[in-house]
Amino acid sequence: MNVPFAIEKQPSRMIGDIEVLAFCDGLLPTANDKVIGLSPEDTVRMTGHEFGDVFYMSVNEYLLKIGDKLALIDTGSAERMYPSLGLLIGNLKAAGIDPADIDYIFLTHLHPDHMYGLIDHTGKANFPNAEVFVHEAEANFWFAQKPCGDPRIDKNLPHVEADTRPYRDRLHIVKEGGGISGVAAHLCPGHTPGHTAWIVNSGKDTAIMWGDVVHYAQIQFAKPEVQVVYDLDGAQAAKSRRRVLEMCVKDNIRALGAHLPFPGFGWVERDGTGFRINEAG
Template sequence: MQKNTPSRLLRPLLHCAAAVLIATGAGFATAAAPQVQTQVPGYYRMMLGDIEVTALYDGAIEIDTGLLKNLRDEDRDRLLARHFLQAPKVQTAVNAYLINTGDKLVLVDAGAAHLFGPSLGHVAGNLRAAGYDPAQVDVVLLTHLHGDHINGLIDADGKAVFANAEIWSAQADNDFWLDEEAAAKAAQEVQPFFKMARDAAAPYRASGRWQTFGTDRDIVPGIASVAAPGHTPGHSGYLVGSGERKLLIWGDIVHNHAVQFAQPEVAIEFDVDSEAAVATRKQIFARSAEEKLLVGGMHLPFPGIGHVRAEGEAYEWVPLEFGPVNAQSGD
């Protein structure tokens, strides 16, 4: 007599279950989940000694590669291709940096708001996503007064977004961008940029919270301005330091990482003084490489933080690796 083993007893039940699944059209594979199609919040946080640095993503915009100057088209296209980029349009990020020194909450640049299109204008939203509120910001440091760095100072009604903050800008940029007589003398096509600067500054100037500095100086403890003229007359970086490790937030030293690290003499159409901008870029590159500074760039691929390595007469961008907040502290 054949024994009823467990497998023999279960076999009819399995046949029955399979028949039901076939009859009802059911299967073991489930339907695909719907695509989410949204990105993570645009912030990246790291520690620089005991200072917390949070990169904030304002967004990205495409720029025409024809705006790059002082190189042949074939050289430009070769350098772009090395980074899997192609003329005539390339993406450039717009970044800002939030620094918590423990005593002060300091924002470097405020982004573009929505005056350059819907792909930009996310600094305030990403600041909130990072756990802060614009009302908590004590100081806003401006690298320069171009619209993609200052339009985020005000909302759609022209009111101050950073209601409790002092705003600091280089005197040379104030003298250039905020002077109505200088604006009137400017070419017609650039006059809107003068108006953007005046509009963004207006509520802070009216309340007495718009401050200026002349030369390199400490603005708040642990953060000093670094003159970097050329892109604009008062274009400035900010050196953030705690102990031996320092971060140079350099503003618009680079607009296209694929081309300008390899050929630092390449300028961009937006430079007010391209000759001075090239000289400043070479000096900042050399210093960053020699001192092994961390650097943060407003138009480097987000989060825009990394190192500069010298390669003969050229340089190479070495981005920081993603990691836990304390992994970069150096402690």
């Protein structure tokens, strides 16, 4: 299991005047029996893993250098999920980035591998000076939600409350297009009700950090209709996925993938009735 940690040079791309650096929180264990709408035989063929066997996907975050400001998209899991995760804070420090210097945090959604890194094991903010941005559809769902019998929701509720508590006086709940100059929220519902991609734009260049629009790259580019058990509304997630992939092709938008192989930069290309990712991006 190869977990990126201290590396010689942080992978980066320029989006106009904005530098985007890829960071990794580690590797998330998963299995292809989490796929919905594909036969076990096709799942094995497309992933190269036996049905139900554990394999790993990268958990990527992106640091944006916008003028003299630092912005982070997603925060990883802060060693609160699996031994193979929780490396983001150490990776930032290894690259000379003090978490106290992060000005903005943009959350794609309020799931553990994207938000647990907001706090340390004592409940204190890992990013003591950061303002946090969440789409209103995501905030309205999780902050108002009561236990409903769905463990995917109920187990997460106390973590949403605890992880966001230190930031409540600097939490920005934004509408579509909200954010800061150069970074705007774009709703991609389905995985969660307010699942959000963050569009980074500078000059003629645009990138999109699409969070969990794609979980299984080996499958969901070729077959965007394929869902996963993590989706609260799988049919809606599939619609959002195809729409975002179409948008990337049509508008020449660079992809920043939370679960693409590290560093997760790529260009989406059309491939028959589906798509493929050119990881030379």
